Amino acid sequence: MASKLVIIIVFILDLIAVGLAIAAEQRRSVGKVVPDKEKVYEYCEYGSDIATSYGAGAFVLLLTTQVIIMVASKCFCCGKALHPGGSRACAIILFLICWVFFLIAEICLLAASIRNAYHTKYRKMWNVDEPPSCEVIRKGVFAAGASFALFTAIVSQFYYVCYSRARDDYKNPPY
Numbered sequence: 001m002a003s004k005l006v007i008i009i010v011f012i013l014d015l016i017a018v019g020l021a022i023a024a025e026q027r028r029s030v031g032k033v034v035p036d037k038e039k040v041y042e043y044c045e046y047g048s049d050i051a052t053s054y055g056a057g058a059f060v061l062l063l064t065t066q067v068i069i070m071v072a073s074k075c076f077c078c079g080k081a082l083h084p085g086g087s088r089a090c091a092i093i094l095f096l097i098c099w100v101f102f103l104i105a106e107i108c109l110l111a112a113s114i115r116n117a118y119h120t121k122y123r124k125m126w127n128v129d130e131p132p133s134c135e136v137i138r139k140g141v142f143a144a145g146a147s148f149a150l151f152t153a154i155v156s157q158f159y160y161v162c163y164s165r166a167r168d169d170y171k172n173p174p175y
Helices: 004-026 050-072 086-117 141-171
Strands: 031-035 042-046
Touching (some): 050 141, 086 141
């Protein structure tokens, strides 16, 4: 039987990670061009930078839940053999899908946090034809990280349950 404590802890941490990623999408930086007092230079002015912290927090929490699930299931490759059957096959498939979703979510959250933290200071300090822009992160990158974090949460829960069922079937064969 799957540990209810592991399932509850992972569910709560995953829910917080998804919430932080959604909050990061709502609070991402927005830049605008502002001239200085003498109207000689232009610089970029950005809003709050809290989205970077939210994204990094979601990144860490999602990583923590993945580690907890992998330690609880011995990363599928260590430990005793599993009973052949539907639960084992389902656990293998869910294990692979879980890792794919996890990697996509982590890449989205990390890239979005890094890009959100990057700010261009001065635009027209020297006479250049194409000054740097006040570019900010595209809309939806944190949201993509949040959705893949949610997919990871769902698939990892099912993976852990299927793994536990296959492990328990090996201890108590049905024949």
